Amino acid sequence: MERYKLDDFEQRCIQDELPYCQAACPLKVDAKAFCAAMAQKRFDEARKILSKTMPLPDIIGRICDHPCQDACILSQKGGAILIGKLERACLQQTKDTGLPLRLPPKGLSVTVYGGGLSSLTCAFELAKKGYQVCMVFNDEIPGGRLLTLAQEVLPQEVLVTAWQNLQR
Structure with missing residues (x-):
């Protein structure tokens, strides 16, 4: 050939x-x-x-x-x-730039129960789609088992920043 x-x-x-x-x-x-x-x-x-x-x-x-x-x-x-x-x-x-562009607000709210990674991801995706998201969890900040990881792996301020971005 x-x-x-x-x-x-x-x-x-x-x-x-x-x-x-x-x-x-x-x-x-x-x-x-x-x-x-x-x-x-x-x-x-x-x-x-x-x-x-x-x-x-x-x-x-x-x-x-x-x-x-x-x-x-x-x-x-x-x-x-x-x-x-x-x-x-x-x-x-680099610095966290927050949530990417969001769709216009839908006027609907969603409650996500739990504070683990799957709940955070769910809240993140819903917020991007224009829903107002409320999270219910046990600790001061969400994270679930992520809170048990070593600071060198995942500093808690990263979780705090993610939580603050979701509240905006």
Whole structure:
């Protein structure tokens, strides 16, 4: 087969497939674009890439178990990109920008019971969609089991900031 035919065949064959790292990520974060932005030290752009698909990036980016790393094709060539560490470095270099653009208020309110990560994520997604969200939980700030994580992994001020952003 001639080279140009092979190139054309390859493009048709893989054009709809996600990169292995992105396919392995439950949130489908664009790891290639994220790594490219980090390599060029465009930290704010890298944060935007995370925020596009990752709800509460300041929390999830710090506790992510990075399944993309195991799927990284570079692991076959000597070492995968340490995306989990890159995510944490990006989040430490940049500031939280709060909730992304919200849809206009719907005039409806929702009560979310619980303060764990799933409740926070639910409240975050509902707030983005224009609902007024009220959370009911036991502690002073939401977080559930996240409150038991070491400060080096997830500082409590990150949870406080996420809570304040949801109240706006």
